[in-house]
Amino acid sequence: MLLQVDVESLIKNRITSDYFLVTQMLYDKQYDLLTQYLDLYSKEELDLLFLGLVRTGMVDNRNFPEQYDYNKLTVRSSFIKVLAQGDFFDELVQTFPASVIRTDGTKDYLRTDINRCRRLYSVITKNKYPIHSHILECLKYEVATRRLNVSVGYMKRIPKWLSSEEWKVYEQMMKDSDISQINNKTNDLGYGNNLE
Secondary structure, X not given: OOOOOOHHHHHHOOOOXXXXXXXXXXXXXXXXXXXXXXXXXXXXXXXXXXXHHHHOOOXXXXXXXXXXXHHHEEEOHXXXXXXXXXXXXXXXXXXXXXXXXXXXXXXXXXXXXXXXXXXXXXXXXXXXXXHHHHHHHHHHHHHHHHHHOOOHHHOOOHHHHHHOOOHHHHHHHHHHOOHHHHHHHHHOOOOOOOOO
């Protein structure tokens, strides 16, 4: 079993990699593999692991003390959101600006070639919600920054934006500054300047 882990998502949700791995195998019902993995633990470590899973709210445990029946462990919906998989492309498209006015005064539509972009986005995100969520945050930051700098007219069309991995440009900028400060600045554009 090959498993990719978004460490930032684990930190954000206060989940250790151990908890994530065990809960993922429980969710996927890979009990044989889980048994092999848990054989590496001592009895005390195993007790602490299952107690931690319950305390963090990842799993409901209907087992008696010192009993480890996987069928009596239920992965909670709060953790399922971390594992969420699917096609999140529609949410990206809704967030992406529909059109911009280019520097020469012409109106340009940015949401083009949607079917090809949907396939590309599926490959990029591997249909994992945490990856999609991060890209969406970067997009929102880019749009807010461009509005603040009055450079929305230079926004790339969505096919080019995805293929050039444009969100990575704003990833570091986003870490270095606070998006709430940018949003506050874009809300106050001054007298006679409004965004529609």
